[in-house]
Amino acid sequence: MTKLLIIFALLGVGAAVYYVLNCNEGRQPPQMDPEEWWGPKDTKGRVDKTIKPFKVKFEEPMINDLRQRLKSHRPFTPPLEGVGFEYGFNTDQLNSWLTYWADKYNFAEREKFLNQFPQFTTNIQGLDIHFIRVKPQVPAGVKVLPLLLVHGWPGSVREFYEAIPMLTKQRPGYDFVFEVIVPSLPGYGFSDPAVRPGLGVPQTAVIFKNLMNRLGHKKFYVQGGDWGAAVASSLSTLFPEDILGHHSNMLIVQNSCSQLMYFFGSIFPSFVVESRLADRMYPIAEWFAYALEEFGYFHLQATKPDTIGVALTDSPAGLLAYILEKFSTWTNKEFKTTKDGNLGFRFTKDQLIDNLMLYWSPNKITTSMRYYAENMSKKLRDMDLDSIKTPVPTWGYQAKYELFYRSPRILRTKYTNLLNVTVTEDGGHFLALELPKELTDDIFKAVKAFIEFHSKKVKTEL
Template sequence: MNDAVTPFRVGLSEAVVDDLRERLRRTRWPEPGTAGGWSQGTPLAWVRELCRYWLEDYDFAAAQERLNRFPQFRTAIDGLDICFVHVRSPHPGAVPLLLTHGWPGSVVEFGKVIGPLSDPVAHGGDAADAFHVVCPTLPGFGFSGKPAEPGWDLSRIADAWDQLMNRLGYPHYGAQGGDWGARVTIELARRHPASLAGIHLNMVPAVPAPGTEGDDLTDRERDALQALARHRGQGQGYVAIQSTRPQSIGYGLVDSPAALAAWIGEKYQAWSDNDGDPSSVFTPEEMLDNIMLYWLPAAGASAARIYWETAGKLAVDPVTVPAGCSIFPREFYRPSRRWAQRVFPELRYWNELGKGGHFAALEQPEAFTGEVRAAFRAFR
């Protein structure tokens, strides 16, 4: 068995950049929506401006440096190449920490927190809070391999992540995640509890026990259920498509940079803590660097398939490892502590924050870093 771990770098050749620019120039735009704002999806003016920036102002050489600013590697696990960032802490006693992204995210989300987590002293923190940071790219996403057959569900990903950490010399580690990263982290805790020092989640998929939705709810719990109902009723069209017909939507996402920018950009607006405009939270570079990790490897279809692979397979068994949960106010799952306690009986850390959304590490990096540190202090 080949356990080799080899260095990896993202490359942006002149031919790739020229092709992208030509596609942006030749975009065939639809007319504006018939309703205002974002109610019918990404507004024409907003996505045209993002694509104009991508074509005219985005510095591809600088982007290549940003995408390669942390050490990246590739290794084969269960027949698939897995790409990952690995930053070892300079501090003795650092805890190995696995950070897993989701959709439509990537390892770009962690760019502001890897430094503070791995070297807290250099960022005004305490060496006792240091982590060796590992950020793998999900199968089918970014520059990880694209599965050629069905079967890469959450269980298989969790097993691969545990194998990766062991291969790197980390038999005992912590795990953190949001979005699909939260689901993978939960599955990892269920399947490999002895490997884990604890888990931290910034998306907590917990709801009231069946049949108790109307019983003795607090005002905050009612608000949380209403927000989740709005998300399920108005904001899950992408789930219906990607969990049933990922191949069909994939043609547009792989062929058209404008389609990809509109599909992902809509989630920046819907899920972040903004005043209606995601540009108030994210710079164009932050949005486009993430989109580039879908465009460059043509991962629009392969990344969408995680929804197909997991449709109807989300487990509800309790997680027995120590857990910490951070609830950001614009996350679409905002459970109460008592709901979370049903899923995480070993809940050691809980905090409800005043600002931030689904892309917590990118939106609120200082708060996110503080939450991870506080959770793992509670596990000691």
């Protein structure tokens, strides 16, 4: 009987291994409607599709109202004794932030800073989409490659401001630089929100592909983190012929195959991940405990975004606490034990408040949080894009303190041409803002590899 059980166990393990190695075969990407309309129905068919210059403008009435709200808040509930950020933003720290925002944040100078790059809007599928576009001037012989950068929540285009000059400047050892296009996600920053349900990551991929096409780029490179990573992955999945290369600083896969491999690795870690990196994935119980503690916001925004949106739209103090707590814990989860959340570790007050202003000024916190509800809808879950393989050459940057880590073996269940992963012992979730040089260095290396990949492919086909 014991031998029989062993045989059945081995057969079960063998079947699981076979499934892991052969799953996701043959699935084709769905056909997306390239003209799906997200704006008011009465505007369909008569929209101006020109590209219009845009400037960030902090209007005086908005500034005066904001200052009044920052200074007239009710007394905050004191934190518990001996507590840092474990219960959320430490309220002993709030007054210094609110005072800085109201009295020391120079709105005119920050407006000028935010306008340092050329910005535009254009109407795509009924929505005015805001984007930064920087086209470098280069000498003869230097190629200019189109690169789409996509942000996430609770970030914004502000995350890329330190990286843009590095991406648009030629560097030794590379015969190319980038024309950088950085759009605000629909419902974020200065991009219009959808007026009806259904605009999630795949639909955003369609909008951004249409944007790039309108700018004259049929084929382009893409990079993203957070929701931007999901949009970049969707572009690679839905339009593999148009994406020349896919770089992500949050490269993950969520499908039945990857999940089976993930759980199988909890028994046999060496089958899934290098021993030196096993603690980034296992033990599973530790990661689930962390998720239960930190992902309450996700459930709330995926189910009742408009309810919490009322509070955050009305109170800049609430908006600051809600968002900056993420910039603390997602940079390094150990920061929650400190009194100030270690927010000054790599970020300045101006950087973080710039980002807050791109939610407060255009009143977009509610519509940004709706993105969670759209992406968790049954319709989008049923699309199961992570179960569709993509041949687009892919490169991952895996920071030490990123929220998710998946080994190359798991990632290749979807990204069949995963060229490399850069594993580091530093960095967190907001990588472009935290370590812009390290990220841009990695993007240059990745794109050089993408070019070589396509060159070899052409030679092989010939």
